[in-house]
Amino acid sequence: MTIDDQHTNERPLVEVRNLQTAFFTEKETIRAVDNISFDLRAGDTVGIVGESGSGKSVTARSLMGLVEKPGRVLQGSSVRFNHLETVQEFSKKFSKRTVVVDSVAEQYDGSMTDLFGHESVDITPQFFGYEKPESVPLADILAAGYGDKLGLVDANDCIFITEGDTDTIQDGFVEITRLSGEPQRQMRGGRIAMVFQDPLTSLNPVYTVGNQIKEALRLHQGLKGKEATQEAARLLDAVGIPDARRRIKEYPHQFSGGMRQRAVIAMALACEPEVLICDEPTTALDVTIQAQILDLLTDLQEQTDLAIMFITHDMGVIANISDYVNVMYAGEIVETTNVERLFSQPKHPYTEGLLQSIPGAQTGDRLTTIDGNVPTPNEPATYCRFAPRCPKAFEECEHVHPTATAVSTDVEDHTVACLLYPEDMDTTAAVEHHQNKSEQTTVDTPQSSMEVNQ
Amino acid sequence: MSQTVTPDSDPVQENDDVMVEIRDLKTYYQGTGLFDRNPVKAVDGVSFDIHRGETLGLVGESGCGKTTLGRTLLQLETATAGEIRFNGTDVTTLSGDDLYEWRRNAQMVFQDPDSSLNDRMTIGEIIREPLDVHEWKTPRERKQHVRELLDAVGLQREHYFRYPHQFSGGQRQRIGIARTLALEPEFIVLDEPVSALDVSVQAEIINLLEDLQEEFDLTYLFIAHDLSVVRHICDRVAVMYLGHIMEIGPTEELFTDPANPYTHALLSAIPEPNPTSDKERIVLHGTPPNPRYPPSGCPFSTRCPARIRPDGFETLDDEIWTGIRILRELLRERRRAERSIRERIRGRLGYETRFGNMDETYQELFGELDVPAEVEDILQSVIEHASRHDEQCAIDELNDAFGSVCDGFVDSVEDETHKPELYTVSESGRKSYCHRHDETYREPDTVFEDRSNS
Secondary structure, three states, rough: OOHHHHHHHHHHOEEEEEEEEEEOOOOEEEEEEEEEEEEEOOOOOEEEEOOOOOOOOHHHHHHHOOOOEEEEEEOOEEEEEOOOOHHHHHHHHOHEEEHHHHHHHHOOOHHHHHHHHOOOOOOOOOOOOOOOOOHHHHHHHOOOOOOOOOOOOOOOEEEEEEEEHHHHHHEEEEHHHEEEEEEHHHHHHOOEEEEEOOOOHOOOOOOOHHHHHHHHHHHOOOHHHHHHHHHHHHHHHHOOOOHHHHHHOOHHHHHOOOHHHHHHHHHHOOOOOOOEEEEEOOOOOOOOOOOHHHHHHHHHHHHHOOHHHHHHHHHHHHHHHHOEEEEEOOOEEEEEEHHHHHHHOOOOOHHHHHOOOHHHHHOOOOOOOOOOOOOOOOOOOOOOHHHHHHHOOHHHOOOOOOEEEOOOOOOEEEEEEOOOOOOOOOOOHHHHHHHHHHHHHHOOHHHHHHOOOO | OOOOOOOOOOOOOOOEEEEEEEEEEEEOOOOOOOOEEEEOEEEEEEEEEEEEEOOEEEOOHHHHHHHHHHHHHOOOOOOOOEEEEEEEHHHHHOOHHHHHHHHHHHHOOOOOOOOOOOOOHHHHHHHHHHHHHHOOOOOOHHHHHHHHHHHOOOOOHHHHOOOOOHHHHHHHHHHHHHHOOOOOOOEEEEEEEOOOOOOOHHHHHHHHHHHHHHHHHHHEEEEEEOOOHHHHOOOEEEEOOOOOOEEEEHOOOOOOOOOOOOHHHHHOOOOOOOOOOOOOOOOOOOOOOOOOOOOOOOOOOOOOOOOOOOOOOOOHHHHHHHHHHHHHHHHHHHOOOOOOOOHHHHHHHOOOOOOHHEEEEEEHHOOOOOOOHHHHHHHHHHHHHOOOOOOHHHHHHHHHHHHHHHOOOOOOOOOOOOOOOEOOOOOOOOOOEEEHOOOOOOHHHHHHHHHHHH
């Protein structure tokens, strides 16, 4: 964490752009994650909140490369891991899968406009957030997976150098959605680690806890024997398990629920990852134990400058642990802002509904509820998916798909996907704004992307 | 309602208001080991009343015995000792036909709607089953009754022929509730009815339960670990820990001004859905003790943040106390841990065993602390005993020095039977189980203030 300090300050550690993950069943295509974008920064915690079925866990699994058949991350999705040390290390180890973006640009003789005109490219520059084709960086197109058909890069390439060349890398990224094989194994666990909801299912009952931690140490850091045992004991000690020397020789069933989750966290941290993804790590635990685990995560983050992505459906936990919050609904992010604003000035009707249905926060006799259920997102969104349950829905909500928009022009870090916003436009103007934006950015032909990413 | 059970020969003169009287109820699960015949004391002597028409909340961490208590009330578990007087009848003595008849009166809603409904039966069959079992009226009337019940819980009459998998979690819980209501019971045990559901669905079910209570004059025992739900729905709350009722009283009073240290800690552990809240959290150390080997004295003494300290050590640093507490827990665990022959031999020969070495543990716990010489002498001698695997001796020595009334010591003499009493702590009759309410000691409130300031 020395060379890249400046970079992490200006650029997020992980950039998720237009992530789409779909499950292709015989009956229908379920767009579990539908075009979401967010950032993770070192030392920050990003909370993802939503009801079950809103796509929180699939987001986490997409980042880890754990989406299983019939699910797939679609073309156009990009998850960049902007950690210079990792890029340097990976480009040495996997030089065949490294691409210098500048030299690709030199080889390519057409213009960017031609590129967007190519039959295999079914998107517009607006998809990447640019007005004109010329201003789209080539790296964006390559990362999103459109370079393969154009013959610019191999399907295997996953390490991109944007500044410098293979010997002197000044900037670059690892494209997580294109990872496979050995680099994927090293990324998963080594750089991005995950803690699951139920500690008992993520631990193997027939190996001692120490053995399981040592496995991670052996695979990622090459530690063996006594050294590994000592490191495992140190890790257990670091997550607050007393008498660690004895504990590493015990089996998961001899641990209590909270201890097990601590052991799982120790395992996740064994390889000093940059990013920790927590998928409802405290949902299966009691409040008193939950408080201990939340404290532990905060302490660990202070010590190691971890970027944490924290998934939960508990608004109380979100308020306690996160810096930024993404509210998800039916595969889409409907609201993004920092935690204080989310709780003091929620803007999306869904967020308002979620906050109101917390039982402790209400004083009246009856609890406010959001009627209905989360729909299964099984078709491209051409309307607001929350409209059928929304108390503020009006006619246009059924025909226009809202896109993420700043709440008003003077507020920067608060975006909402709702036709009622931006606040400083009247409704008709706002609807038009959303309509234009969604027409430009929608990918209508997922069929082609299905084939390419096979 | 036909109730053929005859009341006790000498009906107790009681307040009409009281529906269920529980007196010194104990439910033990007998140990089956060859040597270790200690029973698991799931419910260890509780006494309280449930008034007609009220909702009594029962909260506590997992493993504290709240579900066992609920099941014992319905005679799904056999009480080891004590009385449960239901409308004056001691139901622990019922058997055969009497019990069968009585069960109409008392029903239960289970936590997980997935596993409590039979996948192969239609909704109609599921709800009708209790009517069939009790041969309620004619089959025709039964069907009609089921349709009415579907209406009452907010489902459609057409749902009669559908199967459970066709319903969402919230709807399935409604089916479970309809089945519970089929025999028109007076008393219902709700065992975590909403903890498997999303917040907004939770709110719907809670509203439904409140409506039904009004419509059918029901009395609820609401078991939950989510305190915010309890605060909304319950009239009175009982807080349970390790088989004991720690505090029982009116909900609002208990939430705003908790008397028992455990209630304090439990409430402060709830994450508040307010990111700007600066509430001081009391984080409890460790986990509840094993109910097979409960601590002597007060059940909460091993984790209590307001534990009474013995004379002479009152000024000792908090961190040293934490260390002593962890050390004692460790020794208790080690005393029970089975040592295999292999480990004994390894230990004899001077190899490392999983029991590691006590000096290291001492360093871990007290290494960085400024331990007064007097205390250090005692600790060193404790460690010496422990190193020789004489854990009992070590614990005795530790208790001699640092034991207090909370651990069951009266004037430094161990008296296992010395337990706190239920002190009445407010005008509304709220009761709390803690030595601190005795006149000779300071109240928990003042202790918390002192200790958080120091």
